[in-house]
Amino acid sequence: MPDSVDVSNAADSPAQGSSHAFRFHGTGREYFPIWIVNLLLTIVTLGVYSAWAKVRTQRYFHEATELAGARFGYHARPLSILIGRIIVLVLFVPYIILVKMQSPYALVFALLLVLASPWLVVKALRFRLRVTSYRGVRFSFSHEKGVMAGAYLRFLGLPFLGGLSLGLLFPYVIHQQYRWMVDNSRYGATPLRMAPAVGRFYLLSVILGAAFLVFGGGIAAIIIPIAQAAKVDADMSAVHYATFLLIPFLYAGLFLVAIAIGLKFLQTVVERTALSDLSLSAGWRVGPYVLLQFTNFLLMIFTLGIAYPWVRCRTARYMLERVTVHAPTGLDHFVAGAQDETGAFGDQAAAFFDIDIGIGF
């Protein structure tokens, strides 16, 4: 597995084939006042500014990210984000209220949300990618005819089959979803491709499943003797109560395994992704990553959230600077996609109808 991050960006000659590690130039010191202004204006405008705040934040993080001497760009219009947020509010708030009231209409609503979700996934991906640029060329998500049908197959049809198979097909379903998302993404006119990794997805799922089994078994081993002792009305020994204290440790263990597996899933997807002759390698390690998340948590708790800008920047730095792009023929040969030249009206319409619903990427 290639994880040597030892590549030099100093030779700024992207015409030559070489490897480039991402570099992140953001610092907590610099991001802190930006974050504070976002927070203040969002509070003062009762949340309306949050769309503008999102654009400022995304621009900061994109423009602080360097690959081979060039920065990334984020071009979303705050109004599109605001509209997206209003739509989400209109969709989800009635649902949450209905669920809280345990009304049967909640089921109807949930069904509608499930039916709409593949459509929303496509809309969100289109928005997210279309507003991202690198070297003056935008990313995009496919507008081809079969895309919506493909989304319904992968985000509704396959999960249904996965349910019928009692979950045995779920790792495959997740794999198909990721692969489909990557394969329909483009940098300019060039599509990204993900090599299949079904075996790896199953391996990681089995480890996660085993962790859940150990956790469930541990909980049962603690609860069952106590329940039995209670049933016969015998006095419960101190040992029974003391075993309760083991539950948080079991829970923390499960949590650590889950975030480590999450990282490995991401690593698999990143390393199997290619863009024409470009390939990626990600040198993340489970130990440092878990430690990063744990120290982030401590920082947030002990500063009452004030450390947020530092937490975000150190996380971005770790995640980005360990990813390397291998470009045997350089980065100069990409061209923008044809659909970028659909004219001002097409762009306006796309900007209006592609909404941001905050699916991370």
Add this chain to the structure above:
Amino acid sequence: MTPETTSSDWTGRLYRAGLSRAETVMVRASPQGLVLDGERTVPRHTLTIVPPVGGDYWRFEFANGDTLEVMGGGPLAAALGHTPGLLSRLEGSWRLALASVPVLLGLGAATWYWGVPWAADLAAAHTPPWVEQKLTDAGLDLIFRNEKERTTIDPARQKRLADILADMVGAREGDAFRLHFLNSPLVGPNAFALPGGDIVVTDQLLKILDDEEVAAVLAHEVGHVRHRHGLRLALRASGLSVLAAVAVGDASTAGHFLVGAPVLLLNLRFTREFEAEADADALAWLSHSPGPHEPPRSPCAFARALRKIVDSPEVKQAAAIAGHIPSWLATHPMTEERLRPFDAACPAKI
């Protein structure tokens, strides 16, 4: 890479419309606009200056779709007549940022301590009773699902206690209150009120208390119901979880996991506040002389009941495990502290 080669020349990277190929160009500002490599002039009115958000990455977008990136291009933009907007000046100000920290912390604390409880109580006041009843029914279903937990209390005593409760709440409210009996060694001697007016007492409690003492405990539970403590607590807790998640949740994955701890502590504060309120109700009822056909009542009964519960083997055992519980961590205010008003109102201490 130095941004300046001479006093007025910058190195930039030019990307032609739709091409990822970088061309290194020398850039200069002139009265007409940007001059690239000393030969191509881009008129000022055809280019958009995109100032950085933090950092020093300046982008110039031309009308023909070309993009020019200049690190440290601030003076270049200034020479073209660009003045920094209010937003970038605010975002660059550490003085504003530092001054805002105590304001934000204060605002957060005020929302935490007063805002959320106030909003939750307001929401509770506007929640229709049938919603509360649905929550209660779901809770009762869960509690009485197990057949083995059927009560062993004899029906005559059940009837007597139900009558005491009916007398206590009066005919007008009587329909809302129902008494349930639960046989559960796991729960131990305890009584609790569900949001809609259903009160559950355990067989283990009835074993150690006489009817007068049970009545005192019921008076306390009726206080919980009348002040809608169940619903208010649930709403306050959800409000705090949401607030905590907003404050620290999205920064670190671990935040989602452990954000519950401070919420739990604050929940305990609410619980104690509610217990004190229910105690006050119980004391008022117990101090009020009974009607001519009613059984006797006295504040002493509540003090007796509570001491019996605390001294019961089940509760003692739990306390031994937990060791000394500091009062800010205890759901009920420490027993002796709590019983002081009852002891004071008790004419002859037994």
